[in-house]
Amino acid sequence: DGGITQSPKYLFRKEGQNVTLSCEQNLNHDAMYWYRQDPGQGLRLIYYSQIVNDFQKGDIAEGYSVSREKKESFPLTVTSAQKNPTAFYLCASSIRVQPQHFGDGTRLSIL
Amino acid sequence: KNEVEQSPQNLTAQEGEFITINCSYSVGISALHWLQQHPGGGIVSLFMLSSGKKKHGRLIATINIQEKHSSLHITASHPRDSAVYICAVNSGGSNYKLTFGKGTLLTVNP
Numbered sequence: 001d002g003g004i005t006q007s008p009k010y011l012f013r014k015e016g017q018n019v020t021l022s023c024e025q026n027l028n029h030d031a032m033y034w035y036r037q038d039p040g041q042g043l044r045l046i047y048y049s050q051i052v053n054d055f056q057k058g059d060i061a062e063g064y065s066v067s068r069e070k071k072e073s074f075p076l077t078v079t080s081a082q083k084n085p086t087a088f089y090l091c092a093s094s095i096r097v098q099p100q101h102f103g104d105g106t107r108l109s110i111l
Numbered sequence: 112k113n114e115v116e117q118s119p120q121n122l123t124a125q126e127g128e129f130i131t132i133n134c135s136y137s138v139g140i141s142a143l144h145w146l147q148q149h150p151g152g153g154i155v156s157l158f159m160l161s162s163g164k165k166k167h168g169r170l171i172a173t174i175n176i177q178e179k180h181s182s183l184h185i186t187a188s189h190p191r192d193s194a195v196y197i198c199a200v201n202s203g204g205s206n207y208k209l210t211f212g213k214g215t216l217l218t219v220n221p
Contacts, residue, residue, distance in 0.1 A: 031207055033207075040213065041213060042113070042115070042197070042199075042210075042211035042212055042213045042214065043197070043199075043209075043211040044211075045208060045209070048207060048208065050207060058208070088152055090152075090154065092154075094207070096207070098159070099144060099156035099159045100144075100156060100209065101156070102146075102153060102154035102155070102156075103153070104151065104152060104153040105152040105153060107152070
């Protein structure tokens with residue numbers, strides 16, 4: 001079955017450490033997205049990519065980095081510059097204006 | 112003020128009740144989406160609307176473009192409908208980016 005796989009489900013980060021969240025899709029979608037979800041707030045866009053080797057900053061890109069070397073993969077790195085990284089992170093993909101397909105998310109916490 | 116406002120924030124219903132969740136937006140849009148998020152966190156797309164009404168099983172979504180308003184209705188609600196329902200819009204000329212409401216937490220009691 002086609003879908004989006006996010007890993008790990010839970011991730012812990014030490015102070016000053018970079019961590020990378022994985023997102024893989026086998027839906028053959030061109031566009032991929034990373035969102036952050038905090039309690040009581042709507043999802044906010046971190047980065048998105050419309051095609052391979054190209055990506056754009058979303059509304060809250062500071063402290064994050066991404067790469068899009070393959071169509072199937074869009075990893076997100078939470079750098080030590082992100083001072084409040086504790087959140088639920090969701091990856092999604094889509095074909096142009098079609099509904100986005102979401103992964104099951106990664107919950108990141110600080111040790 | 113958020114571009115996408117949902118009401119109510121929380122909703123508790125008894126099994127079998129008819130449920131309505133509302134979404135208002137303040138910008139021009141190309142499409143509106145209703146999403147469902149279960150306690151585990153994964154999100155499923157329920158509807159994408161640009162006009163009129165759509166129905167899928169016990170779920171009905173409507174949109175009024177002139178009034179910038181959409182509703183999600185659930186008929187004959189069931190405890191398995193308990194979830195967070197999220198409204199999102201494609202706006203600003205972007206066919207890719209979504210702006211999300213904060214969600215409505217629905218609890219259906221048996």
